[in-house]
Amino acid sequence: xxxxxxxxxxxxxxxxxxxxxxxxxxxxxxxxxxxxxxxxxxxxxxxxxxxxxxxxxxxxxxxxxxxxxxxxxxxxxxxxxxxxxxxxxxxxxxxxxxxxxxxxxxxxxxxxxxxxxxxxxxxxxxxxxxxxxxxxxxxxxxxxxxxxxxxxxxxxxxxxxxxxxxxxxxxxxxxxxxxxxxxxxxxxxxxxxxxxxxxxxxxxxxxxxxxxxxxxxxxxxxxxxxxxxxxxxxxxxxxxxxxxxxxxxxxxxxxxxxxxxxxxxxxxxxxxxxxxxxxxxxxxxxxxxxxxxxxxxxxxxxxxxxxxxxxxxxxxxxxxxxxxxxxxxxxxxxxxxxxxxxxxxxx
Amino acid sequence: xxxxxxxxxxxxxxxxxxxxxxxxxxxxxxxxxxxxxxxxxxxxxxxxxxxxxxxxxxxxxxxxxxxxxxxxxxxxxxxxxxxxxxxxxxxxxxxxxxxxxxxxxxxxxxxxxxxxxxxxxxxxxxxxxxxxxxxxxxxxxxxxxxxxxxxxxxxxxxxxxxxxxxxxxxxxxxxxxxxxxxxxxxxxxxxxxxxxxxxxxxxxxxxxxxxxxxxxxxxxxxxxxxxxxxxxxxxxxxxxxxxxxxxxxxxxxxxxxxxxxxxxxxxxxxxxxxxxxxxxxxxxxxxxxxxxxxxxxxxxxxxxxxxxxxxxxxxxxxxxxxxxxxxxxxxxxxxxxxxxxxxxxxx
Numbered sequence: 001x002x003x004x005x006x007x008x009x010x011x012x013x014x015x016x017x018x019x020x021x022x023x024x025x026x027x028x029x030x031x032x033x034x035x036x037x038x039x040x041x042x043x044x045x046x047x048x049x050x051x052x053x054x055x056x057x058x059x060x061x062x063x064x065x066x067x068x069x070x071x072x073x074x075x076x077x078x079x080x081x082x083x084x085x086x087x088x089x090x091x092x093x094x095x096x097x098x099x100x101x102x103x104x105x106x107x108x109x110x111x112x113x114x115x116x117x118x119x120x121x122x123x124x125x126x127x128x129x130x131x132x133x134x135x136x137x138x139x140x141x142x143x144x145x146x147x148x149x150x151x152x153x154x155x156x157x158x159x160x161x162x163x164x165x166x167x168x169x170x171x172x173x174x175x176x177x178x179x180x181x182x183x184x185x186x187x188x189x190x191x192x193x194x195x196x197x198x199x200x201x202x203x204x205x206x207x208x209x210x211x212x213x214x215x216x217x218x219x220x221x222x223x224x225x226x227x228x229x230x231x232x233x234x235x236x237x238x239x240x241x242x243x244x245x246x247x248x249x250x251x252x253x254x255x256x257x258x259x260x261x262x263x264x265x266x267x268x269x270x271x272x273x274x275x276x277x278x279x280x281x282x283x284x285x286x287x288x289x290x291x292x293x294x295x296x297x298x299x300x301x302x303x304x305x306x307x308x309x310x311x312x313x314x315x316x317x318x319x320x321x322x323x324x325x326x327x328x329x330x331x332x333x334x335x336x337x338x339x340x341x342x343x344x345x346x347x
Numbered sequence: 348x349x350x351x352x353x354x355x356x357x358x359x360x361x362x363x364x365x366x367x368x369x370x371x372x373x374x375x376x377x378x379x380x381x382x383x384x385x386x387x388x389x390x391x392x393x394x395x396x397x398x399x400x401x402x403x404x405x406x407x408x409x410x411x412x413x414x415x416x417x418x419x420x421x422x423x424x425x426x427x428x429x430x431x432x433x434x435x436x437x438x439x440x441x442x443x444x445x446x447x448x449x450x451x452x453x454x455x456x457x458x459x460x461x462x463x464x465x466x467x468x469x470x471x472x473x474x475x476x477x478x479x480x481x482x483x484x485x486x487x488x489x490x491x492x493x494x495x496x497x498x499x500x501x502x503x504x505x506x507x508x509x510x511x512x513x514x515x516x517x518x519x520x521x522x523x524x525x526x527x528x529x530x531x532x533x534x535x536x537x538x539x540x541x542x543x544x545x546x547x548x549x550x551x552x553x554x555x556x557x558x559x560x561x562x563x564x565x566x567x568x569x570x571x572x573x574x575x576x577x578x579x580x581x582x583x584x585x586x587x588x589x590x591x592x593x594x595x596x597x598x599x600x601x602x603x604x605x606x607x608x609x610x611x612x613x614x615x616x617x618x619x620x621x622x623x624x625x626x627x628x629x630x631x632x633x634x635x636x637x638x639x640x641x642x643x644x645x646x647x648x649x650x651x652x653x654x655x656x657x658x659x660x661x662x663x664x665x666x667x668x669x670x671x672x673x674x675x676x677x678x679x680x681x682x683x684x685x686x687x688x689x690x691x692x693x694x
Contacts, residue, residue, distance in 0.1 A: 089444070159670065160635055160638075167635065167643060168638075169641065170643075192540045207613060209613065210613060210633045211613070212632075212647075214613070244593075245593070245613070246591075246592070246593025246594055246596075246615075247614075250618075254442060265557045266556065266592070267590070267594070268594060268595055269558065284557070284558045286560075287509070288514065289514065292511060292514030296514060303559070322507065
């Protein structure tokens with residue numbers, strides 16, 4: 001029997017609506033917090049296969065999710081390129097900001113796989129211990145989102161410095177994006193080699209760019225990454241999550257060549273159903289709904305399930321699980337998804 | 348001769364493409380900083396007609412903008428409802444957060460016009476001293492955006508607390524939105540009575556809500572406000588700026604009854620031209636483009652002008668002018684807009 005996630009992404013009718021949640025392994029889980037308390041920094045977790053594999057499996061064990069997603073971070077790629085990353089408790093990531101063309105020139109793609117070997121080992125371990133119906137998802141940050149952190153040096157509301165750099169130093173920024181595009185494809189292919197059955201590209205900050213920049217820094221690099229992965233491993237579906245691109249979701253769905261498109265919380269599902277044909281959709285429950293009354297939460301699950309009925313769909317959030325989420329709310333979501341009727345899915 | 352802004356909003360062909368910029372009066376202008384340094388807090392400025400009128404007029408004098416927009420803040424409305432607002436230098440607004448139904452019940456709409464009388468006086472003074480081709484825009488925050496600040500107590504990246512409250516205390520939140528809807532319509536009508544020729548409703552945080560909440564907390568209240576303003580003063584065009592609503596811009600354009608729709612930086616103009624018919628569009632230059640190379644900035648101005656050629660359009664940014672903007676960049680934008688050819692505009 002094909003795993004439900006793989007069936008949905010291939011446009012076949014799965015035995016059940018597949019469900020997993022972005023950041024399903026994380027701070028809202030007591031078993032994660034326990035493990036985190038006894039370990040080093042956040043990146044150490046990502047680079048320690050024993051711990052990262054255990055964290056990856058925690059939500060699968062607890063909820064019977066249809067996918068395990070590798071526990072890691074999108075910033076391991078810049079870290080592996082020689083741009084040191086640290087995570088400051090309560091503040092998020094800090095990077096030595098890329099401030100000029102010379103800093104782009106100093107990045108060292110040659111060391112990528114060596115530095116990321118522990119991540120591949122994590123993938124191998126998870127792959128070896130998954131339940132038979134659970135698919136393993138590898139992932140990476142998309143070039144624009146990763147570059148935005150590298151230039152800004154930290155998280156940001158609007159990534160103004162990164163957008164400014166992309167305009168002021170267009171040639172250097174293009175080299176950075178090109179370098180990240182190749183490194184990201186290499187990285188995803190290595191995860192697939194280690195056992196990932198699906199890969200997802202997170203373009204979490206695609207939504208801060210205007211149309212021309214979005215085409216050049218988001219759509220085009222993602223298209224190249226999907227093409228490289230599909231050329232080398234045509235059996236592995238690719239999901240792209242271009243968060244916040246609004247009506248441009250139609251261009252991404254039509255032009256990326258991806259098998260799955262992640263919908264953020266704001267997308268109108270009737271619109272998506274009409275305009276994003278020929279691709280499996282994934283999303284878009286608001287993580288805040290998990291903090292609210294249970295009956296309204298379950299009604300939201302049914303509304304989304306109903307809107308996507310009869311077309312390829314993967315139930316998920318439209319953004320990551322919030323740290324203050326009650327683990328019981330996640331259980332209730334999964335149970336409600338399991339009760340959704342499976343209709344024949346037509347692309 | 349009809350003022351260019353009014354002509355465009357009425358769907359007539361103006362003598363030139365009208366241009367103004369969100370936050371055109373503000374920190375990037377040395378004359379603003381000089382005046383600000385010698386005055387009290389930020390809200391004091393808003394409540395001092397002499398100063399607020401002078402600030403409103405500064406960019407009109409410097410650039411010959413086609414509109415003066417009242418210098419004020421969207422948070423004067425909660426302030427006038429009895430929810431005290433302070434602005435902390437470098438940190439932004441702070442409000443006593445609305446935490447429960449009782450706090451909503453304590454809001455006092457009866458004192459609105461008394462507290463906001465200085466704002467109306469500012470409008471009166473500006474109206475009396477505007478150049479003949481310059482239109483005066485009044486404005487207010489939309490109920491969702493204002494309520495989000497009132498619940499959160501400050502600015503936020505995602506307004507999670509406000510979204511959570513809206514779900515957990517749905518009845519109380521609905522009362523808050525209803526109260527703000529009526530107060531906002533009253534406030535805009537009073538600005539019109541004082542001399543505003545156009546009013547704009549800023550829903551700056553519409554983009555954090557999923558579809559059902561967006562319909563209930565953004566679209567529906569804005570529709571009611573537009574209807575009240577239009578019923579009382581049918582000659583006054585209303586612009587609504589639902590920032591970040593993506594493909595739902597089509598619903599807002601079709602259902603609000605507004606004469607103008609503000610487009611954020613992310614909207615694809617070809618899509619907007621196709622899907623948002625029958626309404627004047629306004630936007631959507633990226634404020635970050637003003638920080639970058641001059642030739643690329645002017646090319647952006649021409650790209651936007653070209654995409655909107657022959658349909659009702661008001662040139663503007665897709666978000667506010669950034670404080671670090673060189674005033675000369677604004678001058679260059681205005682000059683380039685003045686050079687755009689005016690074609691007959693068909694709705």
